[in-house]
Amino acid sequence: MTTDSAFNSVPDAKAVVDRAYEASVVLAKTKGDDRARALEAMADALREASDDILEANTLDLEASREMAVPELILEWLKLTPERIGSTIAILEKLAQLPDPLRQVMNATYQVGRSQSYSQLMPLGTIALVYEAFPDFGAIAAGLCVKTGNTLILRGGTEASHSNAAIAQALQRGIEQSNLPLGTIELFPPDVGVSTRDLIRQDKYINLVIPYGRPSLVQQVVRQATAPVLKSAMGNCYLYWSPTGSMDLARATIVDSHASEPDPVNAIEKVLVNAKAKPSSLSLLWNSLKEKGFTLKGDRELADQFPELEAVEDDAEWNRAYLTKTVAFKTVEDLDAAIAWIDQHSSGHADCIVTESYQESCQFAVGIHSASIYINTSPRFHRAPPQGDAVFLGMSNQKGHRRGSIGLETLTTTKHVIQGWGEF
Template sequence: MTTDFLGLTSDPIAAVQAAHRASIHLSTTRGVLRSQAVYAMAEALKQAQNDILEANTLDLEASREMAVPDLILEWLKLTPERLQTAVQLLKRLSELPDPIGRVMDAAYQIDHCQIYSQLMPLGVIAMIYEAFPELAAVAAGLCIKTGNSLVLKGSGEASHSNAAIAQALWSAIEKVGLPDGCLQAIASDHSTLVRDLIVQDQYLNLIIPYGRPSLVQQIVRQATAPVLKSAMGNCYLYWSPSGGLEAVRWMILDSHQSEPDPVNAIEKVLIHPSQNPSSLLMLWDSLREKGFELRGDAVLSAEFPDLRLAEEGEWRQAYLAKIIAFKLVASLEDAIAWINLNSSGHADCLVTESYQESRQFALGINSASTYINASPRFSRNPKRGDSIFLGMSNQKGHRRGPISLETLTTVKHIIQGTGQF
């Protein structure tokens, strides 16, 4: 096995500059060629599976010796199934329609001109990610498909895995003949490299941080280039008095099935004081049987001693684990206000039988997505539609909600005159 990667560098400035030069040429390549490159990535990843898993074993052994948290170890650990999922995702991505050049009607017109708009690549995208080695392949597929250059900066815990995956991806890009430098990987050693990277706003068009909230917040604070915040966990569910117990139970359990990255996992549940205590006990017993740790606010933990008291700061924090905290709220209006103040703002839920409540919740919640009597479980490869998702964005600005192909594009307005003055 070898982890020598032709594009691996410890110089983030040189990497971004090379990616910028490549992006100029990549943006004009035919969609067919970019799709071929994405398919070639899938094949290269499949052929390199043994090398990648061997490299991942080295990372896991080193991380255990350094007492890396169990959460990161879970994110770091690759399996043949996780790699196969990435391969399948890339193959499906290669078959999707080319988003670049898609023409749309303009919202305005000028005399003696025809105005239209079309999707264009952003240019250079940097992804800074914590563990999750296979995400490099997903990000590379999305970026190449949309004609963007990509700069990867993984965490030190996954250094061998990242290098092995990057080697496979680079070999596919070289084989197809895409511009040199369109995929860059930065060595995973020092945090100073991250700081040097995220201030290259002259060349970078977008930064995507992926990992714990602390990583995302650090990038947002320090970056001078645009940042697309991604979010995990701390999603809320309000259990209306009219909502059914089984629906609540199913939504909670199903939302936690998107591991190893619990993007839309429900971690907080708001309940009305009129909720039947026997229903609460049935839900809690069921969740404990599934390995969940349960917590409650001051009122609930006093009434039910088995509930550990949730500290004040926990209501705004993601657990990123099988932990659920329960809190009493007096009304739907209070639930909406609490969620808007404390949730991570990317996916919040309601269980109700009332249409009026569902409309009030959908319009009142200030989050990217609202789920009503539906599981918020996250999937990168939905069974229906023409979308592949990297993650979920909770910010208002560039794009909000699922990070997809269109998220990595921008709009150009084209005004074609007739020559009349």
């Protein structure tokens, strides 16, 4: 049975995608004020449903523990009043932001004697495939409504009750604000159609965003026929230059792991110069252990410093731990560090600690990652304390949708050429 026929054989599944697609046509024409009011209604609905959401989350946590779900997923799954409150605040913040759609921008080129301009427009229908993180679906819904896109949520079985409770609350807010039915749809994991079938509906779905462990992201990338926006998490690198402050290196590592609940930009690998003083390394490692970090090292460092666990194999330098684990490796110089990072990091956020302006410039030019951090923490904020931005996550793919996933990421450009009958 082909993917399309497998999908169409489940009436409820086909209805979900049909409603979302039809709603996207209507939603794209709505006014910014109407979408802002919908976001406020969604925030209010989440606030009113907070007790029900927490009760549903308790059921998910109990079931997951019985099924021996990894502790990492349990941590991502667990909701608190504070996490729900942060999600509500993000929706309210989005409601206050200017409408990102249909703003007139200069065109990159002109056509003959005509006048040209560009506008940001919605993508259409977006599918979010995610594991745990039930509040993540609500944040994605907020970003999609703000940008005039419809959203299909496909969460994992471990969060089925939580996702349902959140989706129902969001849908009540949508209904109260008179946006089209289908603006937010939930695709339960037990609906009878696989994720693979959903992400191959490229006729109706304009973008798929996978979010979770790297294995989930890679699976979606391999199977989807609809366009995919790769998200990345963990396995960020730091190069600690001999000129850099040890205190700053330590503070940068610690702060990068402070993003909750998901360590999006956590520094998990540190390259140290072969000239680094053993006393400085020991001081750094002792201070990190006091903060609860597990420390690993390459064979050379592990043999020299018994407090380090040996990295098991070369593939480990490519993998995200997604825990408070940091592995250290020696390199000869900055050139070697840049070459290693470009080959092994996740490619979305890499750092350097240095007091050399020349080194910082060389690092910024040589590293191919989406974001470069010089003498500062890459810690990720969904709603940064400064500014008006709201971010869903980080993308490590090359192309125009790279780096922080925000409002503009979920839009596309329309080029309008106005003529007067002259050629």
